[in-house]
Amino acid sequence: MGIQTAMDRVVEAPSIIEALRAADDLAFEAGRDPSVRTLRVLSAALGGADDIAALASVHALAEMHDEEAGRLLVSLLSDHRAFVREHAAWSLAQGLPRTAAVARLIGMVAAGGFSGMLAQHTLEKWSAGAGELLAVALEAALTGHRETGARSRLVETLGLVRQTVATRPLRRIALDDAEPIRVREAAIAALGQREANAGVVADLEDLLATGGPVGDVARLALIDLEPPHATGTVRGGLTVAQLFLHADIDPTLSSAGAGDNGGIATLLVRLGNALAVPSGEAAPSSDESPAVERVLTMSRGSVAQASIDLLDVAGTASGHVYGHVPLGSQPTPSAAAWPLRVTARRGIRRLLRAAGQVDVLHLRMADVGSLAAADVARELGIPTVFTVAPDPHSVIQSMDRSGALTREGFGAADLKEHFWFRIRLVQSLAGSASHTVLFPRPDLARDMRELVGIDIGSHQERHTVVAEGVDLEVVDRSVAQAQRAIAGDTPAPDGFADLAALLDQLEPARRELPLIVSVGRLHRVKGMATLVESWAGSALSERANLLVIGGDLDAPSLDEREQLDLIEAAVPTPERAARGLVIAGHRPNDVTARWLAAARFGMPGRAAPGGVYACASIKEEFGIALLEAMATGLVVVAPDGGGPATYVDHGDTGFLAATWDRERLVEAMTAALDRAGGADDGVAERAREVVSSRFTIQAMARALAPVYSTVASMEEELVRAAGLPA
Known part of the structure; x- marks a missing residue:
């Protein structure tokens, strides 16, 4: 198309996402025609006010492989704009x-x-x-x-x-x-x-x-x-490795909701348990493919714990085993963990080698863990499965639509959020994966094509849509415990006394109101501060109290501190008892499930029945906490894009809203309270039925097991065809 046409497409793109995708064509054209004219076009854009065009030019220079272009790229390491210096350092790796x-x-x-x-x-x-x-x-x-x-x-x-x-x-x-x-x-x-x-x-x-x-x-x-050496254990089943390095993952989920210990940490524990099949038991898949016999879940931990784990991993032949990657003495938020790339790579390599046989490595996030793990997988010859989601694409789109992100301010935002790098990482991980897994979305094919640039219609056999799932047994048990405790038939289960103590701090008149509950990490993408601000600044605060579950209140991370400061500005701590705000901090997963049940049924003298669940995330690729709330029988409020739109029946089991728009968020929460407080027409039963029929962790395991088996079989065929050692 020519360099000028390619640059015009970047500059004139109607959205930021489209401009970022057009930057790929600009780089291709620069590599195809490394001429003086190309250098002039790129140099002119470098000095303009359009940050996206400037950064696109940086990456295009790297594709020219021309001496003059190389000198210009080196000079950009001294540019007065920090975001240009950063992209220049990145781009130089191409030459x-x-x-x-x-x-x-x-x-x-x-x-x-x-x-x-x-x-x-x-x-x-x-x-x-x-x-x-x-x-x-x-x-x-x-x-x-x-x-x-x-x-x-x-x-x-x-x-x-x-x-x-x-x-x-x-x-x-x-x-x-x-x-x-x-x-x-x-x-x-x-x-x-x-x-x-x-x-x-x-x-x-x-x-x-x-x-x-x-x-x-x-x-x-x-x-x-x-x-490297084999474990000496001969097994017929598969070993699948999975990881999320920004959480302290343990079988009890004791830190769920603290720091980055969000839904993904809960999911990996439940999924690993559902997938791992000891010898002699039935596989979660219905076909003749080998069962997943062992699951290795990797997360962060201490150096001392890492040494202990290696023996456990090497000696475990079946079941769900945990390994920890030492990433420093203090937990680092995911957004700030990129400098730990080398440390993460060493720890992941160590665990995978200790496992002896790893048939598939499942990557899920465009983060430093996946960046490091992909390197190790290439080195060790382990095929990967990658769960592709339009992240950060959806966030960029939402911020673009709301006006919070502009072309002129993109560089400063990218310096903080690393949007460009994360988009390229998604492309790289998807391109090198043997198979990709996708979340259900209302317009999945269109979104993947327009946001991510992946045509899932091509080679359909390499793409599988898999919904996430929840452990319905935990939810049902919590609902039953809450009902019995509220009726006075049994002593209160663990966690009820803590909730009662928190609600007792509210002024007496407020204890007659229902609860709006939200569960999740205290992170700007999760919108917790936005939720509090929207509730506090509207008539909603007179209709319901707000209970926020999540975050480490004693030692908050930088992300948590940011959200807590915004919440403090909206509702200062001394005013919370009178205004009905409860910030509970993180709780174990099973305790949180009981609190959700209490919000539905109420707690006499402390909370009225008819509570609702609200998720104010900028984007939610699927929404484990939302599914758990629906399984509990709560009417929910959810983002109107991504996964929730595939399972929330708007106007019945919940309400979908543009959560970045506070007015619409308030309208949705108001409607949810009206729905929950109306006549009992079986909405709770319908919500649970949606989850039980389509979104259990067992169903997720049954969908993934054949994917892993197929990938492992394909890899074996490649090894045989190439005549290489396994």
Whole structure:
């Protein structure tokens, strides 16, 4: 189409999503015609006010593979706009090493953050052909940086240089008692990725003997040096690995709702239990394909826990086993976890190697965990399944429509949210996956084509639509317990006393009102602050109290702190008892289920019956908490796009709304209260029937098991056809 036409499409695109997709064509045209004219068109856009056109030009320059374009791209590392510098560091990875860029890239690594991760990734790619140059440059940089964080990042990057020239300084730093522990740990971990020569092994054994944090890291490094070996267990079933690194996942779901421990953490526990089939039991699939015999769920954890897990993973032949990836002493929110790419990659590789046999790796999020895991899967030859969702595409679309995101302000937003990188990561993960799984949506084919750029009509055998599911047994048990406790037939179950104490803090007149309940992470995408602001600023606050379940109130993350501050501004803490706001913090999953039941049936003297559930998320790809609320019998309010629109019967079992519009959100919640407080026409039974017939965790397991079996069989056929060792 020509470079000018391609640029016109970027500039004139009617939406931000379409402009981002047009940027791919611009890059293609620049690579096809690396001429002086192309360079002029891109240079002009770089200086304009349209951030998207400017960033599209950065990536187009990287495709030109032209000396003048390369020099311009290097010069952008010094641009006055931070978002341009960041994309330049990322784009440079597409070409050959450029000596003029090394110092500035190393400086970005030292500074840290997402930009530092991108710069480190570029240096890692360059190290294959310029390892000695990079090792010398990194050693020189270490002499000028004394801050612990910067030094640890530089040492970690030095560890990515595979040439032997990097081994000597890594050994020296690892053994240097004068170095901060964090810096030494980076060097020790890097030694685990070197060749296992006698000197490296001896150093690590000496460090192991010292004990403490250094000894724990040395133990993992020694494990990393060991050659991969089979577990010795012969199994007929499949092993499926899954992960979500931004949560503390445990079988009891004790931290559900804290930090990033949202619906995905609950889902992985329930799904792993439903999938794993011990030998001799029936598989969740109805065909003749091999059953999933073992599920490995990976999440974050401590260094000490990681060592213990390796023995458990290696020794478990069937069932659901958990492994933890050490990501630092303090939990890091998902949006800020990108700099942990190298650490995550090492921990994931370690667990997958310990498992001995992994037939399929299921990736679900466009996050640092999936980024790292995809690298490991390629290295170990493990086929992947990827759950494709229009995220962050849906968020960008919602913000674009509401005016919260503009072309002129895109760069600043991208610097914070990493929209461009995450979109490209979705494309990469989907493109390399052996099979993709999709959530049901009202216009699935159109949305995937227009938002994500994937034509699911092509090679339909590689795409499967799978709805998420909930554990109906947990919900039904909680409903029954709540009914008996409210009737006074049995003592209150666990968690009821806590809810009663929270509601007792409200002024007496407010205890005669029903509850609006919302469950989820305290994150801006989940819209918790928006929900509070909408409720508090409307007549709704006179009709119902608002109960928000989720978040770590004692040690909030940065994302949680942001939401809590906004909530505090809307309803200050001293006013909450009088105005009816209850911020409960995170609760175990089964306790939350009982609280939802209490909202439906009421608690005499504390809450009236006829409560509702409200989800104010900017986007909700499917909505586990919404399904649990419907299974409980609550009328729900949900976003009008994505998965909820496929199961919420608008006007009956719930109400769909543009949740980013506060007026519409209030209207939907008002309608839901009217519906819940009206005559009992069986709405609760219909809501539960929707869930029980289509959205149980067992149904999800039955849908996924054949997908895993097919992928594993296809991989075996590829190995045989290629004549390669398995």
